[in-house]
Amino acid sequence: MVLTGPVAALRGALGFLSRIPVGRTDEDWEAFRRTPASMPAVGYAIGALVALPVAAAALAPVRVQSLAVGVAFAAWLSLVTGITHLDGVADVGDAAVVHGDADRRREALKDSALGVGGTVALALVLVGLVAAGAAVADVATRSLADAVALVVLAEVSAKAATAALVCLGDAPHEGLGSALTAASGPRMLAGVALVTTPAALAGGAVLGSGGAGVVAGVFTAATVVAALAFAWARSRLGGVSGDVLGATNEIARVVGLHAGVIAWTLS
Structure with a gap:
C-alpha cells in the first residue's frame, strides 16, 4: 500500500x-x-523506546548499578537508532581539526578513514551518553516517570534541533544534506515548533512543580547545540551537510540529557 x-x-x-x-x-x-517536522514527531516514539533499559532497571527486583544502566542505555540506543549519525560525529570531528579552507574540511568529511579528531569526538559523545544514561537511572530510582520524560524530551529536542538546521541551512555539496535542505525552508520551522510543543507541555506536567525548568533546560541545550553547529558549518564548511545533521542529533541528545538531569536535580 x-x-x-x-x-x-x-x-x-x-x-x-x-x-x-x-x-x-x-x-x-x-x-x-x-x-522536517516529522523528525521531532517520531522523536516521541524513539525516545519512549530508548528509555526501556532505564525503566527495566528501575523495575528490577534487585538494584542495578547506575553505570551498568548507562552502558546498557548507550548500547540499546545504538540498536534502536543505528550508528549512521555517529559516523557524522566522527567525520565532523575530523573536519574540525583540519587546518585550511572549507574545501580541505569537506575533503575530510568524505574521507572514510578515522582520524584523531573523529576518535576524540566519538569518545566524548559515547562517554557523555553513558554518563547521561547513568544519571537518568539515578533519577528513575526516585521517579520513573520523570526519568522517561527526560529521555523523551531529549530525543524530541535533538530531532527538533536537527530539523531546524534542515529548515535554515543550505548544503555545501550534493548529498544527503542537499536532499533535505533543498526541500525545506525557514517557513517550515513553524511546523517543527508545533510538533515539539506537546513534548514541552506534557513533560512539564509529568515533571511537576520543577517541570518548566527541566523543559527549559533540555530545549535550551538543544537550541544552543543547533546554533553552534549551524554557525560552525556555515563558516567552516560553507553549509550544512548530512554529517553535520547527524552530529547535531547525537550531540544535542547528550547535552540535552545532561542539562535536563541538572535542572531536575536543582528543581
Whole structure:
C-alpha cells in the first residue's frame, strides 16, 4: 500500500532515523524529506523506546548499578537508532581539526578513514551518553516517570534541533544534506515548533512543580547545540551537510540529557 502525506512522512522518518522495521519506500522518503517536522514527531516514539533499559532497571527486583544502566542505555540506543549519525560525529570531528579552507574540511568529511579528531569526538559523545544514561537511572530510582520524560524530551529536542538546521541551512555539496535542505525552508520551522510543543507541555506536567525548568533546560541545550553547529558549518564548511545533521542529533541528545538531569536535580 502506498502511503501519502503525514503518514508517509512519519514512516519515512522512522525508517531513516531508526532501525524500527517499518519498511521504507521511495514515496516515504520523498514525504519525509519534504516534512522536517516529522523528525521531532517520531522523536516521541524513539525516545519512549530508548528509555526501556532505564525503566527495566528501575523495575528490577534487585538494584542495578547506575553505570551498568548507562552502558546498557548507550548500547540499546545504538540498536534502536543505528550508528549512521555517529559516523557524522566522527567525520565532523575530523573536519574540525583540519587546518585550511572549507574545501580541505569537506575533503575530510568524505574521507572514510578515522582520524584523531573523529576518535576524540566519538569518545566524548559515547562517554557523555553513558554518563547521561547513568544519571537518568539515578533519577528513575526516585521517579520513573520523570526519568522517561527526560529521555523523551531529549530525543524530541535533538530531532527538533536537527530539523531546524534542515529548515535554515543550505548544503555545501550534493548529498544527503542537499536532499533535505533543498526541500525545506525557514517557513517550515513553524511546523517543527508545533510538533515539539506537546513534548514541552506534557513533560512539564509529568515533571511537576520543577517541570518548566527541566523543559527549559533540555530545549535550551538543544537550541544552543543547533546554533553552534549551524554557525560552525556555515563558516567552516560553507553549509550544512548530512554529517553535520547527524552530529547535531547525537550531540544535542547528550547535552540535552545532561542539562535536563541538572535542572531536575536543582528543581
